[in-house]
Amino acid sequence: MRIRVVSSKSEIAQLNPNERMVHLAFRASNVDFLNLMQRCPRLRVIQVPPSYKKTMSNAIQVFLEMQGIELLEGDVWGHRKDLDEYFTVSDTTIEEIRSMINKGVSFEQMAEELQKKARIGPDLIKYIVKTKVTA
Numbered sequence: 844m845r846i847r848v849v850s851s852k853s854e855i856a857q858l859n860p861n862e863r864m865v866h867l868a869f870r871a872s873n874v875d876f877l878n879l880m881q882r883c884p885r886l887r888v889i890q891v892p893p894s895y896k897k898t899m900s901n902a903i904q905v906f907l908e909m910q911g912i913e914l915l916e917g918d919v920w921g922h923r924k925d926l927d928e929y930f931t932v933s934d935t936t937i938e939e940i941r942s943m944i945n946k947g948v949s950f951e952q953m954a955e956e957l958q959k960k961a962r963i964g965p966d967l968i969k970y971i972v973k974t975k976v977t978a
Contacts, residue, residue, distance in 0.1 A: 844932040846890060848919055858882050866890040866919050866930060873903045880910060890915040917964030936961040941976045
């Protein structure tokens with residue numbers, strides 16, 4: 844699973860229109876969200892840092908929901924954009940999530956372990972469970 848990391852609003856115009864998952868590493872305005880949705884019509888997930896999600900307008904959150912785009916809270920810890928423009932969640936991590944679910948591990952325990960090990964947040968773990976594991 845690959846998440847395109849976008850560091851500035853100027854990068855939106857250069858995005859591949861087929862992007863499905865994007866992490867906004869800058870404080871995007873409502874116009875930036877609209878530009879992103881126009882540029883990437885297949886977009887399904889936008890991840891924003893926790894500090895930004897707390898201050899986002901409810902209007903854009905409702906609008907994204909109406910468009911079928913999930914808004915996740917999370918960071919891309921340790922990601923270096925100069926080396927790769929994508930943050931990748933490995934197949935191994937996805938299989939580990941599947942295994943933990945099959946063993947009956949609680950979500951809280953799973954999230955705690957994976958946040959340290961795979962460096963992904965609880966919202967992204969929930970999304971993976973919903974789309975990759977239980978689908």
